[in-house]
Amino acid sequence: MERQQIEQIVADVLMELKETTVPASQHSMIPVSVSARHVHLSPQHIEALFGKEYELTKQMDLSQPGQFASNETIIIAGPKGSLQHVRVYGPSRRSTQAEISRTDAIKIGIRPPIRQSGDIAGSAPFTLIGPAGSVSLTEGLQIAQAHIHMSPRDAQNFGVTNGDFVSVEIRGERPLTIHQVLIRVSDRFRLEMHIDTDEANAGFIRSGAPGRIVPGQAVDRLRW
Structure with missing residues (x-):
């Protein structure tokens, strides 16, 4: 098989994988609930x-x-x-x-x-x-404390452990980043971030809004 044919096959396979793979950003979204x-x-x-x-x-x-x-x-x-x-x-x-x-x-x-x-x-x-x-x-x-409930599998996917503090970006009418968000891990938990009404009002946030852990902030165990 000629080199040109091999390169075309590789290109076709990569394109197929790209089209069928869910974007990483969708995996990282965390539903936010106002408590x-x-x-x-x-x-x-x-x-x-x-x-x-x-x-x-x-x-x-x-x-x-x-x-x-x-x-x-x-x-x-x-x-x-x-x-x-x-x-x-x-x-x-x-x-x-x-x-x-x-x-x-x-x-x-x-x-x-x-x-x-x-x-x-x-x-x-x-x-x-x-x-x-x-x-x-x-x-x-x-x-x-603003916190995220997650299962052990979720924690592994996000690269965090119980007790970590992370920063979370929440999208909406007034985008907001909340710092010092506590990670809570248990096999009894369902993936969800909890904020209070003051935090929600500051960002015009409603329950169900998507949150995203800020990259590079997932292992901060120190309080400011």
Whole structure:
């Protein structure tokens, strides 16, 4: 076979591969979900707020497997005001915590830290008010760290590990890059980035917007 024929065959094969291969940019897109203020309650505090032996009732499933928004809502109170109709997420957890935005925090006069969900030690005190009673807690109120849920396979594909911090570009009407986005990896997770309402409002972002990890920022474990 002549050299010219070989080169033509190679060119044809490369063109075919190019046409049938999904662009790398499509593999790297991460769906973004806007997470409004909500509360996770322990079994003890469900009873204190809603009554003895009370069980949460499901309104709708959330994107992460096994998690749901309940029909129940409560009030979060601080020294300067309160947040009404705060949704309770289920199922119950070992420790009670509430996740609000910075704007919410200013309204009720509290300065909660930015934390990963579940890391409540030393977070802000707050009061919860339900139809059957109230609970005052010394910690548990926080602003959620922007984060990405992903499976181990997703983490391998993106070249990240649990606990990494990355920067994420989010496309939309007002493109925005969010830094210090925490990577959370578990075989129970579905690929999705979570931001709060302040972050969403800053970039005119709606749930379902595409996000992309900024190349070269996928192994930053240092907080600024």
